[in-house]
Amino acid sequence: MQELSLNVLDIAQNSVRARASLVTITITERSADHFLEISIADDGCGMSEEQVARVMDPFFTTRTTRKVGLGIPFFKLSAESTGGSFDIQSALGKGTVTTARYHTDHIDMMPLGDMNATILSLISMNPQMDFVYRHSLDNNSFTLDTRELKAVLEDVPLNTPEVVQFMKETLEEGEAELLNQTT
């Protein structure tokens, strides 16, 4: 993966496959501590303790089209190679929380990349699901919650082109404001 936002997109596909109805993606940055945390939480089918241990192994996958499963190992490596940490909390029937923590001043730190493109792809490809995206930088934060949008939209789907454009602009403005407030 060239940027962390692609790992997020990949890991969130696991939540889609786990038939989650709500996926919460949180980015927390503390610039003074050179700290970045990415958390992806879903209310999907979850995994047993034994499965959690196995998904870290690149040679484990539930799919049948190929013999390797690299999504989790890639994400884990991206954090651990910066001296950060990685963990998965999961319970069958409850859901899964995947968390990666980074030391952003490490030479092996990948750029976060285009998170907005990741969030937009997830929402427009899975309009029946709900996503909460929260990005906080130091003392400021920005949140997009599709449940709030759906309350306004009534039966107009989230992947209507005008709605996608609205979300795109909302994300861009939110991010610009976040960077502005901090500097």
Place this chain on the structure above:
Amino acid sequence: MKSLEELKAIRDRAKATVHLRKENSLDNIRVVVGMATCGIAAGARPVLSTFSEEVAKRGLQNVMVTQTGCIGLCQYEPIVEVYEPDGKVTTYVKMTPDKVDRIITEHLVNGKVVDEFTIGSVGNL
């Protein structure tokens, strides 16, 4: 900031326009982008968003852009499959956002497969 008022206006406009699009209709062309780890790592995200944006921009009511997992040809990713109403399936491989425009114009609009981008043409890579 964008306001919910703006979203309400979008909702009202969307409700007012008669929806010609029939989800899951048999007349639809389906464009399916592989979005598993292999696809994403190879650059599927911009391919998917370019397809979605272009289809919306051109108002192609009979084209549905969707995603799928890994189909087991990871070395050819990003892969895009086009399913036509008559059952014909075309597999485009090693896709880039630059190739999307030709596929939309020549294949989705005019019905002529862009042979040079298909798996048949690059099959012995």
